[in-house]
Structures are given as C-alpha cells and as structure tokens.
Amino acid sequence: MITFKKRKIENFEFLEHPRVLRSYFPFGLQNLLPRQLRIIIHKLIKSKNNKIFFNEAEATAIENKLTENNKDSNPNFSNLIFNTHDIDSIYGFTAIEDLLKLENDYNIKSIWFVNYAAVCNQKQSLKIIEKLLNAGAEIGLHDIIHDFKTPYLDEINIRKKLDSARSFCEKYKIIAYRSAGLFRTKKMFEILKDYFKIDSSIPAFLVSNRGACYRLNPFKISDILEIPVTAPMDSDLIFADLSEQEMLDCLKKYYILIDKFNGCITQVTYTEPHFFGNKKYFTIYKKVLELLLSHKKIRLFRELITN
C-alpha cells in the first residue's frame, strides 16, 4: 500500500484571477477564438526574454527551496515519469491520432487531459477518446470550459460545472484533473476531492508564471493526490523562442535537476497545432520521448492509485 505525505493546503501558492482574464475575457474561450488570432497572440508572447533558464544565483536559491521542500518526500516515487498532454480545444484533436501512432512506436502510454467543452457533443472527438483508451492510455479532465474561471467561481457554480462532466468522467474512467492555465484556489481543491483522486494543476517551478510549489514528488493536499508539473511545457519552450537544440538542452537541465532531488518528471505538451501538435515539432518531440525513455519507464497516474 502506497502512502503519500500530506501537506497543509495553506502552504501552497494560490493564484489571483488575473484582471485581463476577469475583465475581457476572450483569451480563454479557445474554441471560439479564431485560430489565426490565437497564433497572432502567441507570436506577441514569444520572446527570448521569457525566462526559462536560470542564472547561477537563482539556481542556488532554487536548489535551497528544493532541498527544503523535498527532504521528506517518499523515495518510492523517485524517477517516475508521466507524459501528459493537454487538449485545450477542438483544434487539439487533429493531431492526436498521429501523436498516438508516434508514441505507440516507442511503446509509450500517456495521460491525455481533455477539455470538456472541446469534446462533449463532438462525435468525432469522442471516437478519438475511445481510441486512446483502447490503446491503453489514460484520460484526464482539463477543466470544463477553457476560460480560466472555474477556480474563481463560488462553490455552487464550481460544483455545477464539475457535475456537468460527471457522466463523461465515469464513462471514460477519469480520476485526474488539471485546471485550465493551471489556475487554482484553495476552494477548488476542497471541492475537487469529491470528484477526482488526482490533481495536476501545480507547477513545481516558476517557468510558466503560475506560481510554484518546488516539490518534485506526488503529495496529498486536501485528500487529493497532487502530481506537480515538474518540467517546462512545450509552450514554455516555444514562447522562450528556443531552437530545437536549446529546447532539448533546457529539458535536459531540468531533468538533471529533478533527478538530483529524486523527483518525478511530469512533462506537459499540448496537442494544439501551434504547439507540439504541429508536425513541424514532431522531430523534437521524438527526441524528448527518447530523452524521457533513457531515464525510466513512463507511467500512468492511475498506477499510483491502489484502490
């Protein structure tokens, strides 16, 4: 029987709802925002100034935090690897079958977090979900509407939203959740435990500007198992305007750091066509998979839950 250390919810960084998302809204409505507009927005975000590497002084401070926060982590979880995908919108479904084929060639099974609005009532998308399940993959829920609002609603409305996906979650054996944009509140965690066994909405490092927990292993928070996102996401690498070699070097650097603290690697890539879902990134994605496989076997979240 695996036991996980329980952490106090107060010890975690929660995020304010950014004003731009609260007031203007259109950014999060991935399914309604024309793809071209999203690409323009992403081009504006892309910059060499987006911080993904850290300098020597920062590295020391980060290692100190990692030492402090990981000293009592369960050694059984060192070197676990989780390969996860986020499917934010209907556009994210176009690349899935090719990605699945590619992963099958490596005998890798991944966890696919799907946004409910992008899949419900979409016959073709539901067929793809079934194909993933039949291939032995795991499906997770990536929020209800990708509008970055769920954690900030009142309890009744959070529950209403989650209830709307309940039968979908039951049908596809979903036990894990990831919030849109990794936004999270204390209230969200207290409610999530009634719906899911696992959450993966907390980054370990500050790269995505979404707060950081500096914990590299799964831990319990509010009766839910938290699996932190420990590696930079494909979007982080793309927004930092890195070349393929720089992307690989960056990931290697993080993987070495995670290994040093016996942490587990949780990799996130998007299936959207402007991220790793685009065939132009498949060569680099294969190299990322090879890098992961050179560590250890890639696991599924559900393997951590014994009952």
Ligand SMILES: [Zn+2]
């Ligand atoms: Zn997302």
